[in-house]
Every structure is written in C-alpha cells, then in structure tokens.
Amino acid sequence: MTVERIKKILGHLPTHIVLIGLCAIWLIPTFGLLITSLRPFQNINTSGWWTVLAAPTGSEEYSQTCASCHGSDGKAIAWADHTDPEVVQQYPRSIKLLAMLKQDHKGQPHLGDIPMPEPQQAADIADYLKRISGIEVRPRFTLNNYIDALMGYRGRNNYVTDCATGEQALDLNCDNSDLLNPRGMGRAFLNSLLVAIPCTILPIILASFAGYAFSWIHFRSRVWLFALLVGLQIVPLQMTLIPISRLYAQLGLNGTFQGIWLFHTGFGLPYAIYLMRNFLGSLPRDLFESAYLDGASHWTAFWRLALPLSVPALASLAIFQFLWIWNDLLVALVFLGGQKPVLTYQISNMVSSLGAGWHLLTAAAFISMALPMIVFFSLQRYFVRGMLAGAVKG
Amino acid sequence: MATSDERVPKIMKQGRVVPWLYVAPALLIMTAIIMYPAINTFLLSFKNADGTLSAASACVPGEPCWGIFENFRYALTAPIMQNAFRNNLLWVILMVGGTVSMGLLIAVLADRVRYEALAKAIIFMPMAISFVGAGIIWKFVYAYGTGRVQIGLLNAIVTSLGGDTVSWLSQPAINNFSLIIVGVWMWTGFCMTILSAALKSVPDEILEAARVDGATEWKVFWKIMVPIIMPTIAVVVTTMVINVLKVFDIVYVMTGGNYGTEVIANRMYGEMYISHQSGRSAAIAVVLILLTIPFMIWNVRRLREQEAIR
Numbered sequence: 001m002t003v004e005r006i007k008k009i010l011g012h013l014p015t016h017i018v019l020i021g022l023c024a025i026w027l028i029p030t031f032g033l034l035i036t037s038l039r040p041f042q043n044i045n046t047s048g049w050w051t052v053l054a055a056p057t058g059s060e061e062y063s064q065t066c067a068s069c070h071g072s073d074g075k076a077i078a079w080a081d082h083t084d085p086e087v088v089q090q091y092p093r094s095i096k097l098l099a100m101l102k103q104d105h106k107g108q109p110h111l112g113d114i115p116m117p118e119p120q121q122a123a124d125i126a127d128y129l130k131r132i133s134g135i136e137v138r139p140r141f142t143l144n145n146y147i148d149a150l151m152g153y154r155g156r157n158n159y160v161t162d163c164a165t166g167e168q169a170l171d172l173n174c175d176n177s178d179l180l181n182p183r184g185m186g187r188a189f190l191n192s193l194l195v196a197i198p199c200t201i202l203p204i205i206l207a208s209f210a211g212y213a214f215s216w217i218h219f220r221s222r223v224w225l226f227a228l229l230v231g232l233q234i235v236p237l238q239m240t241l242i243p244i245s246r247l248y249a250q251l252g253l254n255g256t257f258q259g260i261w262l263f264h265t266g267f268g269l270p271y272a273i274y275l276m277r278n279f280l281g282s283l284p285r286d287l288f289e290s291a292y293l294d295g296a297s298h299w300t301a302f303w304r305l306a307l308p309l310s311v312p313a314l315a316s317l318a319i320f321q322f323l324w325i326w327n328d329l330l331v332a333l334v335f336l337g338g339q340k341p342v343l344t345y346q347i348s349n350m351v352s353s354l355g356a357g358w359h360l361l362t363a364a365a366f367i368s369m370a371l372p373m374i375v376f377f378s379l380q381r382y383f384v385r386g387m388l389a390g391a392v393k394g
Numbered sequence: 395m396a397t398s399d400e401r402v403p404k405i406m407k408q409g410r411v412v413p414w415l416y417v418a419p420a421l422l423i424m425t426a427i428i429m430y431p432a433i434n435t436f437l438l439s440f441k442n443a444d445g446t447l448s449a450a451s452a453c454v455p456g457e458p459c460w461g462i463f464e465n466f467r468y469a470l471t472a473p474i475m476q477n478a479f480r481n482n483l484l485w486v487i488l489m490v491g492g493t494v495s496m497g498l499l500i501a502v503l504a505d506r507v508r509y510e511a512l513a514k515a516i517i518f519m520p521m522a523i524s525f526v527g528a529g530i531i532w533k534f535v536y537a538y539g540t541g542r543v544q545i546g547l548l549n550a551i552v553t554s555l556g557g558d559t560v561s562w563l564s565q566p567a568i569n570n571f572s573l574i575i576v577g578v579w580m581w582t583g584f585c586m587t588i589l590s591a592a593l594k595s596v597p598d599e600i601l602e603a604a605r606v607d608g609a610t611e612w613k614v615f616w617k618i619m620v621p622i623i624m625p626t627i628a629v630v631v632t633t634m635v636i637n638v639l640k641v642f643d644i645v646y647v648m649t650g651g652n653y654g655t656e657v658i659a660n661r662m663y664g665e666m667y668i669s670h671q672s673g674r675s676a677a678i679a680v681v682l683i684l685l686t687i688p689f690m691i692w693n694v695r696r697l698r699e700q701e702a703i704r
Contacts, residue, residue, distance in 0.1 A: 012506065019503045022496075023516045026579065029531045030519075032547055036534065048545050120542065206420040213416035222413070229421070232428050234690045236640060238662055239679045240431035242438060242672050246445075247431075266427025269420050298412055327524030329643050334667070344526040348647050351530070358534065358545075365530040369523045376522040380515065383522070384587055 037145050037366050040138045041158070041359035052140060058128030061121045065114055074132050088133040094122035097129075145363035152184025154360075185367045188346040192326055192368075195342055198261045200322040203268030204314060210269075211276025212302045216288055226277065232270040240267075241334050248335065255339035263335060264328075268321050279313040280306055316385045323372055323383075343368040439465050439676035449673055465677035475678070478656040484570055485577070485641055485657065490634045492578040494627065497585025501593055502615065504586075514590065518583030525580070525643030532576045533648055536562035566654040573655060576644050581637070585630050592626035593619060625696065632693045636686050658682055 035049040047057065063072060066082070074082025081087055091097040098119065101110050117125060130136040144158040151172065153159040163174035172178050179186035213219070214226050244263060245254060253259035283306070291301050307314075329344040336342060341349070347364050350357065376383050438445050440462050442452050453459035460467040469475055500517055504510045520528060537546030538561045544550040549559045562572040596619055604614050620627070642659035645651055651660040658678060666675035 015503050015506055019500070019507060019513055022500060022503075023513050026516050026520070028547070029535050029579070033531045033534055045545060046543055048543070048547065048550050050547070050550075206423070209416040210420040213413045217413040217416070219410075219413035225417070225421075229424060232424060234683075234687065235428050235432045236679075236683055236686065238640065238642075238659060239435050239683055240428060242666055242676055242679070243431035243434035244427065246672075262423065263427055266423045269424050270428070273420060298416075302416075323522065327526075329524065329526055329646070330663070333663075344524050347526045347530065351533070351647060352650070358537075361530050362534065365527045369527045372522040372524075373519075376519060377515075384518065 033362050033365060036358060037362035038141045038143070039145075039359070040142050041145065042138060044358050044362075056128060056131055058124035058126070058131075061117060061124050062128045065111065065117050065121070065125060068114065074129075082129055083133050085133045085135050088129045088135060091126060091129070094119055094126050097126050098122050145359040146367065149360050149363040149367060150184055150186040150189075151178045152181040152187070154183070154357075182341065183346075185343065185346060185364050188341050188343045189367065191336075191340050192342040192344075194257055194340075195260055195264075195332070195336070196322050196325045198257075199264035199268065199325045200318050202261060202265040203272050203321065204317055206265065207269055207272030207276045207317075208280075208307060208310070208314075209302070210273045211280050212298075212306050214273070214277045215281040215283075216301065216306075217298065226273075229270055230274045233274065237267055237331065241330075245334055253335075255336060257336075257340065260331065260335045263331060264325055272317055272321070275313060275317055276310065279310050283309055312382075315379070315382045319375060319379060319382050323375065326372060435676045435679055438672055439680045441465075441673045441676075443671045443673055445672050452673075465673045466681070468674050469677040469681050474656055475658075475661060477654060478658045478661045481570055481655060481657050482639060482641075485574055486635055486638050488571070488574045489577045489581070489638050489641075490631055492574070493581045493585045493634055494589075494630055496578065496582045497587075497630070498589050498627070500582070500586045501590035502619070504590065505593060514583075514586065517586055520580045521583050526647050528576055528580050529644060529647030532572075532579070533563070536572055538562065538564075563649055564653045569649060569653055569655050573644055573648055576648070577638070577641065580644075581634065585634065588626060588630050589623065592623040596622050629693060629696050632689045632696070636689050636693070639682065639686050639689075658685075 032049045035052055036044055039049065039052060043052075047054075062074075066074070070076050070080065070082055091100060098117070101116065101122075103110060131138075144160060147153075148159045151159050153162070153172065155162055155167075157167075159172070159178075163172075171181060171183065178184070180190070181187060210229075214222055248254045248259050251259075253262070287305065288301055291305055296305075327344065329348060332342045332345050333348075336345065338345070338349070343364075347361070347368060350361055350364060440449050441447065442449055448462055449464040450459070450461045452464050453461070458467065500513070504513045507513065534545075535547050536549075537544075538549060538559060539545060540559075544553055544559060546562075548562060553559060560568065563569050600618060600622075601614055604618055609617070640659050641657055642663065645655055645657050645660045646663070649655045651657065651664065659682065662675050662678040662682065665671045665678060
C-alpha cells in the first residue's frame with residue numbers, strides 16, 4: 001500500500017513540477033514589479049529587486065576590510081567611531097576613502113595585511129559607512145513612490161521630503177489639492193472612473209431595452225434588424241477612429257468626456273445587445289405571457305420582470321465592459337489625449353518622457369492595476385465569464 | 395417565433411411605435427458611431443492625405459502609381475508596411491501557437507491536481523490588467539543596464555550564467571520575440587479557460603476505457619482528448635488570430651514600433667496621428683479588416699454549428 005502510494009506520488013511529480021514552475025513564471029514578473037514599487041528609488045537602480053532582503057550594500061566588503069580592527073559594529077576604536085557622522089562625513093566618496101586608506105597609519109600601512117579594496121568595493125564601503133552612521137539611512141520598503149506617482153511629483157528627491165523642506169515644484173501645493181494635479185496618477189484615476197462608469201452603464205441600459213424589444217415584442221423587420229446590429233460586431237474599432245475624430249473636431253467633442261462616452265457606448269452595444277437578447281429570449285415564455293394577460297404593460301414587464309431576472313448576465317456584461325474601458329489605451333489616446341489623461345495614457349506618457357524612472361513607473365502601473373485585480377479576485381466567476389464571452393470584440 | 399399567432403397575447407404584437415421606442419436609442423448611436431464611420435473610412439481610403447482630393451493626386455510622375463488605389467499601393471508595398479506584415483505574420487504564428495499550446499498544456503495539467511482553481515487564477519490574472527501595465531511589467535524584466543548591476547531579471551540571469559547582457563527590446567533579431575512573449579503571457583489564460591471547459595466535457599468513461607486497455611497518458615491525450623476537443627481548439631485558434639492581427643498596445647508601449655518591431659495597427663495609428671496621412675491610414679484600416687473578415691465569418695459559422703449540435 002505504502003509503496004503504491006509513493007509510486008503514485010512520484011508519478012504525479014512531473015505534473016506538479018511543470019505546473020508550479022509555470023505558475024511561478026507567470027507570477028514572478030508581476031511580483032518583481034510590486035517589490036520594486038515599494039523600494040526607495042536609490043535602491044531600485046543599484047540592485048535587483050530580488051536582493052531586497054539581502055544584507056545592505058557594502059556590508060560584506062566592510063566585514064572583509066574594516067571589521068577586524070573597527071569591529072563589526074564599527075565602534076571598536078573609540079576615536080575613529082564609524083557610527084559617528086562627523087568621522088564618516090570626511091570620506092563621502094570612494095576616492096577620499098581610498099586616499100585615506102593608502103596613507104600610513106602610525107608608521108604602519110593602514111590596512112596591514114588586508115588587501116586594498118577595489119574602487120567599486122570602496123564605494124560600497126562608503127555607502128555602508130553612511131548607513132551605519134545614520135547620514136543616509138534608507139528603509140527596505142517605502143510608500144513614497146506611490147505618493148510621488150499619485151501627486152505627479154517629478155523632482156530629484158520625493159514629495160514628502162521636498163514638501164517638508166519647502167522646496168516643492170511649481171505645480172505642487174503640498175496639500176490635498178495636489179491629488180488633482182493633471183500630471184499625477186490621482187487625477188488620472190479619477191478620469192478613468194469618469195470614463196469607465198458611464199461607459200459601462202449607458203450601453204447596458206440601452207442594450208437591455210433593445211434586447212427586450214427583440215425578444216418579446218413582435219415587430220416587422222426585427223429579425224433582419226437584429227442580424228444587422230449584431231453583425232456590426234465585426235467592425236474593428238480602428239476602422240472608425242478617423243471619421244469620428246474628424247466629426248468630433250467639428251462638433252468640439254475631441255478631448256471631452258461626452259465624446260468618449262458616446263464612442264464607447266456605440267462600440268459596447270452590438271455585443272451587449274446580442275448577449276441581452278440571447279439571455280432575455282431564453283427566459284420562460286409563460287412568465288411573460290401570463291404577465292401580459294394580467295395586464296402588465298411592456299414597461300412593467302421590462303422593469304419588474306426582465307431586468308431583475310437578468311442580473312447574472314448584466315453582472316458579467318458590466319464587469320467585462322468596465323475593465324475593457326479601464327484598460328483601453330487607443331480610444332483614450334485618440335479622443336482624450338492629454339486633455340483629460342486617463343491611467344493608461346498617463347503611464348504610456350511616463351514611459352516616453354521619463355526614460356528609466358522606474359520608481360514612478362512601477363508605482364503608477366500598480367495604481368492602474370489595483371482596481372482590475374480587486375475585481376478579478378472578488379468577482380472571479382463573473383469576470384471570467386464576461387471576459388470569455390466578449391473577448392472577440394473591438 | 396414559430397408559435398401560432400393566436401397564442402401570442404395582443405400586447406406582444408402591438409408593433410407600431412412601442413418597439414421603436416425600445417430599439418431607437420441603440421440604433422441611432424450605433425449608426426453614428428459604427429456604421430457611418432466605417433463607410434466613411436472606406437471612402438477616405440481612396441482620398442489624399444487630408445481627404446479633399448482623389449488619392450491619385452498624390453502620384454508623382456515617373457514613379458509607380460495605382461491611381462485611385464494609391465493609398466493601397468502604400469499600404470501593401472511600402473517597405474515599412476512590408477516589415478509590418480512580416481512582423482504580424484510572426485506574431486500570428488508564434489503567439490497563436492504559444493497561447494494555444496501553453497493553454498492546452500496548463501488545462502491538462504491543472505485537471506489532475508487539487509490546486510486547480512488557484513493555478514488557473516494565476517494564469518488567467520494577466521487578462522485583468524491593461525496592456526500598458528503588462529508593458530511596464532515586462533519592460534522591467536527586460537531592463538538592460540550597461541553597468542555592473544543588472545536590475546532586469548532576464549539580464550541578471552544571463553550574466554550570472556556567464557553570458558553577455560542582451561538588449562532585449564532593441565536588438566532586431568530578438569525584440570519581436572520579446573514582445574510576443576508578453577502577448578503569450580497575457581492571453582494564455584484565455585485559451586486555457588476555454589480549452590479546460592472543453593476537456594471537462596470529454597466523457598470519463600472513454601478515457602478510463604482507454605487507460606484500462608493500456609494506453610499511455612501521452613496516447614490518451616493525442617488520440618482521444620485532442621480529436622474530441624478539436625472543434626473548440628479551432629474556435630480558439632481563429633479567435634486568437636483575429637485578436638493578434640489587431641495587436642497594438644504592446645508594441646506601442648514597449649518599443650513604439652521602432653527597431654523593426656512595427657505592426658499593422660501601430661502603423662495605422664502612426665499614419666493618422668503622427669504623419670497626418672488620413673488616406674493611407676484609412677487604407678491600412680481597410681486592409682486590416684479585410685484580413686480579419688474571413689476568420690470572423692469562419693468563426694461565427696463554427697460557433698453556430700456548435701450551438702446547433704447542443
């Protein structure tokens with residue numbers, strides 16, 4: 001029995017290894033981004049995110065070169081206490097540190113038999129000295145990147161420090177109004193909500209009306225009209241951008257929320273109508289017939305019967321539509337651009353204008369991913385259903 | 395719809411004004427936002443850069459000219475467009491192949507373990523985030539440093555194995571593959587979920603019977619599972635082809651179409667909003683839709699057949 005069990009477990013081992021390995025590959029990139037977004041920006045560019053829990057830079061070099069005389073805590077020689085900022089401040093860089101180490105000390109070489117550190121090692125030691133003397137202590141993790149990204153801060157230090165010392169940038173006020181700074185992710189988050197919420201509600205309402213009529217009212221031309229509307233699903237969004245942006249330019253709708261609401265509503269409709277008709281049409285016929293026989297009007301039947309019954313379909317549809325718009329870049333780029341920056345626009349703008357500002361990029365990316373992640377993990381069932389059903393659109 | 399008219403309550407046939415009240419708002423918006431512009435784009439593709447004259451007016455004497463189809467000459471023969479077509483073909487082959495095979499592999503493996511739901515959630519998660527977010531995630535993986543320290547995971551691995559650092563996103567021989575990997579990472583979850591549902595519908599008795607007869611798992615997979623779910627695989631493949639043909643965001647965010655990574659949809663955007671050549675942009679859009687239409691028709695037909703069977 002036990003041998004059988006072991007054999008069975010061993011037989012399944014390759015499955016587990018491959019599957020867990022794949023899951024790890026899928027997770028690691030996102031995990032690396034999350035860790036990076038929580039590190040002080042000086043650390044991001046000097047060490048990989050996977051070293052976040054490793055010993056601080058220079059500690060190893062310090063213990064090889066200095067610890068034998070100065071002690072591992074740097075306090076062993078009282079008049080050259082490495083935890084004293086005044087002592088350390090004399091050697092801010094590797095060049096000064098190396099020059100001092102090369103000089104004889106009490107007639108003997110400073111380091112004795114210990115080999116001279118390489119320039120890079122010396123730089124790391126200088127870093128470490130600043131750290132243990134308290135001149136420049138950096139925590140392993142910080143929320144500063146998120147604050148900077150939300151406020152749209154782009155200076156050399158960080159928002160909190162600069163505001164404390166009164167050196168803030170021109171477009172920042174160091175109070176709550178900074179959350180609405182047009183360059184920040186806070187404002188972009190608000191804009192994304194202002195785009196995504198109406199663009200989710202409008203097509204769903206209109207599609208419910210149309211879906212009801214196509215299912216429960218017999219009118220002439222309803223069959224071919226339905227086929228036509230649903231057939232519009234094949235028109236790719238790219239095909240319509242040029243004329244619409246020209247039309248919007250004439251109407252003054254470029255760069256306004258109304259313009260993008262209208263566009264996303266139009267493009268959300270074919271699929272939403274298709275789904276609502278299929279769902280409403282599959283509800284039991286008797287239900288509606290008896291309601292009508294009892295004297296219900298179409299409005300009553302729609303409002304009191306059809307809508308409440310189609311909550312599951314509405315939920316999938318709403319989640320799909322919401323995330324599709326939340327994650328959209330192309331339409332926002334064309335119709336809103338920099339006038340009403342949404343999250344995706346703001347980030348893609350950061351990529352081109354900031355180069356390697358990883359601390360801001362990583363935090364900004366996570367701010368934009370927060371809401372979809374919450375929706376995904378809390379409403380996974382509806383989410384997957386909506387995503388699968390609607391993935392062909394656009 | 396085939397029920398006899400007598401059984402239909404009168405109100406359901408009251409079909410003059412009321413149904414139009416329900417349908418009209420959607421109909422109006424769709425006409426304005428989809429139908430009118432789609433036709434307009436088609437017409438624009440035969441016009442010049444600002445849509446005022448015929449496309450033939452852009453012809454230069456002594457150089458090849460397709461008359462009113464001049465924009466299509468550009469869309470089909472310009473070197474940058476040919477590069478875009480080649481890249482799109484590479485995207486279609488590798489990304490569709492990658493997502494479908496990985497999706498199938500994970501669906502099969504996840505079916506045999508107890509943490510199936512968790513594993514599937516992890517693989518599906520990238521579908522929730524934007525292409526822009528994914529672009530940042532992977533730009534960081536591909537980060538290329540010239541100094542001693544590599545902060546990009548991939549180059550850190552390469553250097554720790556003794557290799558030289560690679561500029562994953564700007565080296566023409568590999569950057570397209572780097573971008574396609576991001577696409578595979580995002581869309582494998584989609585294929586996995588559909589294929590997993592299909593696999594679950596394969597009757598257990600057939601699989602058990604084969605195993606009792608001594609078929610290896612490998613044979614069970616290729617000779618029984620794959621043939622049974624073949625219709626689903628076909629639908630997943632065509633759906634992915636349609637999606638991949640329109641790929642835009644990944645390229646736009648990660649390389650901007652530079653270093654030989656241009657694709658059709660990014661070119662269309664560039665012609666319109668950077669070069670201000672609306673005629674060419676419209677022609678590229680028309681080419682793009684012509685490329686996708688056959689797959690769409692095939693897909694819709696396939697879905698209909700499947701629904702008819704059930």
